[in-house]
Amino acid sequence: MELFAGYSYMHFDSTTIGFADDSNLNGGNLSLSVPHLLRSRQYHALGVVVDASGNYGSHLTVYNFIVGPQLTFDKKGYTFFVRGLWGKGRERFGIPEALLFPGYSSLGRAFAFGGGVQKNWRPQLAVRILQVDYVNNSNFDVTQNNIRVSTGLVFQFGGK
């Protein structure tokens, strides 16, 4: 079992909700995975991952909670992974310092696919060098094409 915690950046497709430009959001990414549920060979395995992220900007907050299968591949101390995830996303829109502005929130479908690479650093610790996910959110009656990039530490529990 692996627990990933790290920084997350999201390039958010805010023109779909009337913004002049896309938005750059910062935040965090947390995921829990069982990477070796089904092992095909010594270095390959199919597992499952549960992923949660929160990305924040001055006007927007985007949460995603998604789950799905993950394929991992180990080579020379590195682990590569690809996955497809499905779940829910919540978006909140507000205007800073506009106390009278009601703000708006929407909960909708989310799916993502992507992958990344991590360096196995110590027996129970790895560094996720890069994780890139395409995240498709459906909120406020529009579909948004977002990119999420994450990096951080992976804590490994139990044996493989």
Add this chain to the structure above:
Amino acid sequence: MMQKKAMALLAVCVALAGLAGCNSFFSSTSASHVVYVTVPNLGVASYRVDNTSGSSTNILGSPFATGNSPFSIQVNPTKQFLYVSNTADNTISLFKIDGSSGALTEMMPRTSTGLSPQSLAMDSAGSFLFVANNESNDISVYSINSSSGALTEISGSPFPTYTHPNSLTISPSGNFLYVLDTNLGLVAAYTISSGALQASAASPVGTAPFSLAIDPAEHFMYVTNEGASITGIGTVSVYSIDSTTGALTVVADSAFSTGTNPVAVLVHPTGKFLYVANSGGNNVSQFSIDSTTGLLTELTTETQTAGTTPVFIVFDPISGWVDVGSQGSNNVTEFSVNQATGALNPGNLLAVNTLTTSDPPTSMAFGK
């Protein structure tokens, strides 16, 4: 073999993710602007419009609530503040415009004004807001705080005018405020000094005049006459403007036929073309302007259809389009303009685009 497949899959996945996001990543330069449309019973419908294609996206939160019966709208020159006249409430709403999203936040309390405020006008510097109070027969004038947008009624306001003032127009020089009175068939001119109005001249115009426009050089005024004939076919009349008093003098042989029920007129900012929205004919008449005489020549291009019951026509200074609001079909039609001929939506240039509102639009303004 399995290793290569996994590597390939990872590469494809990351590439797809990149491709999917490329459009977002590399199209972040702003190429759009916001349009605001007053819609009775709803408030201000707000759209972000692509500067090139005219395609629109609803601003999140739109429509933004106003007071009752929003009628006219003005945005200040810095695009920070938006004002709406609430006809049934006798108030003016002030909204702060969010620069990123285009969303509106109303600043309470609303400003009280005269009875049945309708037309709004703002000077080019954004220092003063003028309000035509249709039932109290006067003009309220407010100074605008450049930081907060707050309105403060100036000394001497409201300024009395003729009965039931319909519309306000500030001349391009900013020297005169013109008040159109449909019932009396006249245009009153006021000089403007630090926002204060001084009656200067009152000029009779045609039958049931409904709207007016002034050329950029401020030599001529164009007035649509909705009641020019019993058939409904209207005219647009040309008047020369006295640069000292603002008084009008009709230009000989200057009653040019329009379509049915001409209710709105626009002079293109180049001063070369004039457009008239005909509410009964559901179309727009197009003319070229002789800059010396002010006289009109109807374009040979076919009159353009513009929804059902068009009631206002405005120039979009950002896109360069001419926008026509139609109350029967609840939409705004965006026309591209042929800069050489003045023809609207000529040939196969930019397509006509339509913003659809859920209620009849009454006025329109532009953000950034």
